[in-house]
Amino acid sequence: MKEKLAILGNPPAFEKPRSTSNLIKPNIDSFLNYIKPSYSKGNLVEDNSLIQELENRLALVHGSKYCIAVCNGLWGLVLAINELKLNNKTEIIMPSLTYRRMADIAAWLKMTPHYCDVEIKTLGISAKSVENSINEKTALILAPHPIVNLCDVDGLLNISKKYKLPILFDSVEASYACYNGKSIGTFGDAEVFSVHASKFLNGFEGGYITTNNFDLARKLKAARNFGIENNQDLITLGINGKMILPHAAMTMSSLDLLETQIKKNKLRFYKYKELLEKVEGIDLIEYDSVERRSFKNILVKLNSQWPYSREVTLKILQKENMVVRPYYFPPLHKKEAVYPTIIGNLPNTELLMNDYMLLPCGEFVDSDDIEIIVDFLVYIESNSKEIKIELAKNNN
């Protein structure tokens, strides 16, 4: 074993890192063909034709009436919340177990994140957890879908209706999913997506917002252009939040690969599923078998039989160039913030926050890699006693 583990000074299992980022690689000619007409016009920012084509295509994928492409997901969330929040209210309800920058989004809006708990079954927020956090200051419910499967959409919509609160879904990790047979992208007041290279669609950088609300779409289109509508009227607070054309062309080329990607993702997922049967201490979080899913992420839970803490597991695997990541760690309520936050009752978050991790996936991971990864997991599980002794000797 001394000869096997990189953490003990041996060569890593992989020469090049295998990460959890999707990094799909569109066809280069497809990208060049999409960008060429705008390039010929010498126009990579202001030419709206490709942006509109992309927005129409994405609206069709999601079944939404409108789509607004933006420079990235973070500013997409900021602009959408700014349009949707209730006036004179200050709190945004969001989970603590979520994207590490989510609370910073509230800070840009000079609002207060109010952390609510997640459900053990979905890892997402629910009607119950949100309802516990609603008060007279609540301005909006921000509902990020968890990394695998979805949060309780119907329950959340009911709560939003009951308390007359706007609800925005962060659907970055649910790009290709369906809820009760209906595409994600049409729920709540709006939904926000990212096309960062690590996400389902690779657009270099970028994001988009879907909605069925005409007035919201109109305002968001202005908001990404300094708040100006039709080059003359200032209708809202804006920034330069435009998606640039090379990013739109990249997203279009990624969309061309959508079906191929799903097939590859499924192959990876089912390979993991088949092989992880051999690892007693690790449970694979399965995708819904009935609804449409992207199968992009490989999320596992370290159960009570797994012999190492997650921290040690991550250390061992990362040394092997398996760039595994803890699931949203630390949760937001454990992070120090210079702005005010409200921490609700978070028993499930506390219970779950050290148990989950993401295994390598995406374009750089093939079937053979998965075999190497899982064989390695089997090895460290079955030799845990000796490994722990060696790690202790080496101060790990």
Added chain:
Amino acid sequence: MKPNNSIKTNNLPPWDEFQKMVQGIWEREYYTNHGPLVVDLENRIENLLGVKNAVCMTNSSIALMIAIKALDINKKVLIPSFSHLNIAQSVEWAGVEAEFGSIKNDSFVIDPKGIQAETNENIELVIAVNDFGMVSEIDELEELARQKNFRLIFVSDSFFGENYKEKKFGHFGDIEIFSFNESQLINGADGACICTSDNLLADKLRNIRSSYGAVKKVPIPYTGNGRMSEIQAGLSLLSLDNFENKRNEVLKRKNEFNTIVEKTEGVSIYNSINVCCNFILVLNCVKLGINLKDVTHKLKLINKHIELFKFYGVEIYSPYKRKSFPKNSLIDSSIGLPSNITSEEFNEVVSILTQNIK
């Protein structure tokens, strides 16, 4: 795809150079998160301008928001009374209040004498804008900042590579921002770059931009996403490769434009013939017999980056209310043109402006 050099690209690099750059990205499979091209671009800018730190960003509007947060400004910010809406909005997003400072009567730049009284103890930051060939009195502003203890940001969008009193732009104030929008000579399809000699400030900028590329972890108020992608960096690098040639071309064209307007009554170029930057055409609308409002649409159709100042200044919009409108001779009688405007486009502009002259 086969190379196609017949494509007209304005200030973009030739298509085959672009294709080659894209090919490199495809080979490296590195698309964003402070990739090798962004690293290369930042190094190149640091060497070219002789600045300690160049931090590349998504665009100049987001760069300014992040710059204000990195300076940790909590009181008020003084901005020029006449400036692009983006300046006031970036201040607002950064969570602080903007006040409008005096500008000179014969240009759009902030007036150091005028803001003497306006920079009271509540003003923690002054944002000065150098654009359209108009340069602030930089030395005076820097001296005032020292005396009154406020921070200073220069938004020097179109002055990349130019000098002020034999010193390159990029060295002024606490922070200086350049736009790499397609209207500028460095075309990064809307990128931007922040320059600063303050290493701690640079670390803060890098931490707020994203953890990728943050050399050192330092305390910051909160993060944003100001990342520049590899394709933006690749485009900017190609512009840099050809920078001197492009600059000379622009200067040559500007001289040609000047010759044209010298023969045209009622039109002149504002004070920037020898500087490679966006520039202003000063118009005598009475002599020309035109109302700028009537030709706005036609001018915008020629080039989207032609600025009609009627829609430019933030003061025309609610809720941005200025104390008083300056007695400025330029605002209502000039238009802004991008540095890379072509000869054909320029001739079209002049022809529209002089349409009523017999």
